[in-house]
Amino acid sequence: MYREIILDYYRNPRNYGKIENPDISKKDSNPLCGDELEMHINLKDNTVSDVKFTGKGCAISQASASMLTELIMGKDFEFVKKLTKEDILENLGLHDLGPARIKCALLSLKVLKYGIYSYVSEKLKDTASADKIKEEASGLF
Amino acid sequence: MQASVINIESIRSDFPILKRKVHKDKPLIYFDNAATAQKPIQVIDAISNYYYNYNSNIHRAVHQLAEEATAAYELTRDKVAKFINVKNREEIIFVRGTTEAINLVAYSWGRQNVQKDDIVVTTEYEHHSNIVPWQLLTKEKGAKLEYIGVDDNGELILDQLDAYLDTGQVKLVTFSQMSNVLGTISKSEEIIKKCHQKGVRVLVDAAQSVPHMKVDVQKLDCDFFAFSAHKMLGPTGVGVLWARKDLLENMVPFNGGGDMIREVHKYDTTWNDLPYKFEAGTPNIADVIGFSAALDYLDKIGMDKVREHEVELTKYALEQISAVKGIKLYGTPDMTKRGGVISFNLGDIHPHDLATIIDEDGVAIRSGHHCAQVLMERLDVSATSRASFYIYNTKEEIDVFIRSLNRARELFRI
Numbered sequence: 001m002y003r004e005i006i007l008d009y010y011r012n013p014r015n016y017g018k019i020e021n022p023d024i025s026k027k028d029s030n031p032l033c034g035d036e037l038e039m040h041i042n043l044k045d046n047t048v049s050d051v052k053f054t055g056k057g058c059a060i061s062q063a064s065a066s067m068l069t070e071l072i073m074g075k076d077f078e079f080v081k082k083l084t085k086e087d088i089l090e091n092l093g094l095h096d097l098g099p100a101r102i103k104c105a106l107l108s109l110k111v112l113k114y115g116i117y118s119y120v121s122e123k124l125k126d127t128a129s130a131d132k133i134k135e136e137a138s139g140l141f
Numbered sequence: 142m143q144a145s146v147i148n149i150e151s152i153r154s155d156f157p158i159l160k161r162k163v164h165k166d167k168p169l170i171y172f173d174n175a176a177t178a179q180k181p182i183q184v185i186d187a188i189s190n191y192y193y194n195y196n197s198n199i200h201r202a203v204h205q206l207a208e209e210a211t212a213a214y215e216l217t218r219d220k221v222a223k224f225i226n227v228k229n230r231e232e233i234i235f236v237r238g239t240t241e242a243i244n245l246v247a248y249s250w251g252r253q254n255v256q257k258d259d260i261v262v263t264t265e266y267e268h269h270s271n272i273v274p275w276q277l278l279t280k281e282k283g284a285k286l287e288y289i290g291v292d293d294n295g296e297l298i299l300d301q302l303d304a305y306l307d308t309g310q311v312k313l314v315t316f317s318q319m320s321n322v323l324g325t326i327s328k329s330e331e332i333i334k335k336c337h338q339k340g341v342r343v344l345v346d347a348a349q350s351v352p353h354m355k356v357d358v359q360k361l362d363c364d365f366f367a368f369s370a371h372k373m374l375g376p377t378g379v380g381v382l383w384a385r386k387d388l389l390e391n392m393v394p395f396n397g398g399g400d401m402i403r404e405v406h407k408y409d410t411t412w413n414d415l416p417y418k419f420e421a422g423t424p425n426i427a428d429v430i431g432f433s434a435a436l437d438y439l440d441k442i443g444m445d446k447v448r449e450h451e452v453e454l455t456k457y458a459l460e461q462i463s464a465v466k467g468i469k470l471y472g473t474p475d476m477t478k479r480g481g482v483i484s485f486n487l488g489d490i491h492p493h494d495l496a497t498i499i500d501e502d503g504v505a506i507r508s509g510h511h512c513a514q515v516l517m518e519r520l521d522v523s524a525t526s527r528a529s530f531y532i533y534n535t536k537e538e539i540d541v542f543i544r545s546l547n548r549a550r551e552l553f554r555i
Contacts, residue, residue: 062494104493
């Protein structure tokens with residue numbers, strides 16, 4: 001589980017930090033282990049023009065968040081909206097996580113989805129898509 | 142296996158779970174005893190024997206099964222009274238666990254006796270179960286909740302207790318006899334004496350102490366005493382509240398229902414005698430009977446021997462773990478002041494990562510805030526790892542644990 005790449009992202013997280021007045025901003029935590037994560041995203045022409053995260057927690061949660069930021073940077077907003085649990089685990093190269101640790105790996109996706117939900121419902125006023133995204137987010141764990 | 146104060150091989154053979162392997166071929170090394178203990182075959186058999194042979198409700202029916210079940214259930218009460226050395230069996234109330242015992246006191250005693258501007262004193266090393274019920278009570282009553290601090294050695298700063306007692310506003314002091322995170326053994330008798338000199342009631346959370354050392358409630362001379370069966374080889378879902386008879390008699394019931402009544406009329410009810418006044422509804426009969434076997438098991442070994450074995454193990458573990466590069470230990474190194482619980486962090490490895498890595502080697506430890514977030518704040522950490530020992534653990538298991546810690550350390554390049 002603790003392959004070199006995970007440890008590398010834990011020790012040297014890419015895209016760590018904050019964005020001033022981001023289009024999307026979301027923070028969440030995992031009450032069971034206390035992991036915390038905040039994501040900031042800017043959008044331009046419907047693509048992710050910048051993304052940053054801050055947080056504290058285990059190597060899995062922090063590496064997962066950092067790798068997710070790299071995955072979505074420069075991507076079409078539709079692609080980001082469609083990301084699934086499987087995409088994240090594939091990106092991390094982790095497939096055999098138990099029920100306790102899978103939450104660490106998926107915390108960043110959960111934060112991302114709730115962030116998109118707020119953006120879609122409040123700024124785009126697209127209630128139908130927003131509800132779908134919210135449902136996906138709450139179904140993650 | 143090493144020479145030991147107890148017959149470790151014979152003990153281990155009584156615990157079926159210790160024969161299993163985890164992660165394919167790793168023998169289970171169970172160091173999460175502060176969370177819950179494993180169960181010997183004697184306890185498992187006592188529970189299944191009840192269900193196989195005399196399953197029945199207690200106290201009411203007159204048939205033979207009911208009589209057998211009632212006798213077995215009530216025998217446990219006698220054994221508990223003897224185990225913690227209290228005189229009156231009717232002062233032993235069976236509850237679901239320590240948490241329920243404390244909530245019972247907060248509800249039934251607290252709401253009658255704690256009023257606006259009164260003070261309830263707890264400590265910084267309490268489990269959430271000895272904090273949250275008091276937050277609920279003091280908020281409801283407009284009373285204050287105060288904390289006895291913890292010093293850098295992991296011990297309570299008792300001068301602070303004196304200051305609280307001097308206000309004359311304190312109604313209750315509640316503290317754990319042994320910290321579930323640091324393993325610190327509180328100076329219980331000193332605390333209780335100080336409180337009683339000022340006429341203040343004392344609750345002792347004995348969830349971590351009763352399973353691991355000889356405890357004499359008469360000698361302690363506290364007012365309320367709570368512990369759980371599952372941390373002392375017994376089943377989950379059974380706990381004990383002991384309280385002085387005069388207090389119990391003046392307290393209102395916690396739950397209303399069957400078995401706790403003398404007479405029920407349309408608008409009024411008179412309460413049953415102690416302890417039944419506090420045991421509404423069909424209790425956890427099977428597990429109380431299972432608890433009986435756990436008490437027998439510990440009695441046979443002797444609680445002094447249990448403590449001696451754990452002191453020996455913990456001393457060894459502290460020596461070994463101190464030599465691991467990057468280790469940070471919490472709590473006092475003085476074995477006379479602590480039990481078999483070791484909390485630590487290793488470099489910048491998050492406790493959840495550490496627990497996952499050493500679990501791969503078959504070693505089960507706990508990681509997280511241990512339901513003690515107030516203490517985590519005091520220690521200025523978000524979480525710790527915790528290894529905690531019991532009668533079936535060995536020095537050889539500690540060696541595997543230390544090797545595993547070193548493997549994690551190398552993996553994270555510390």
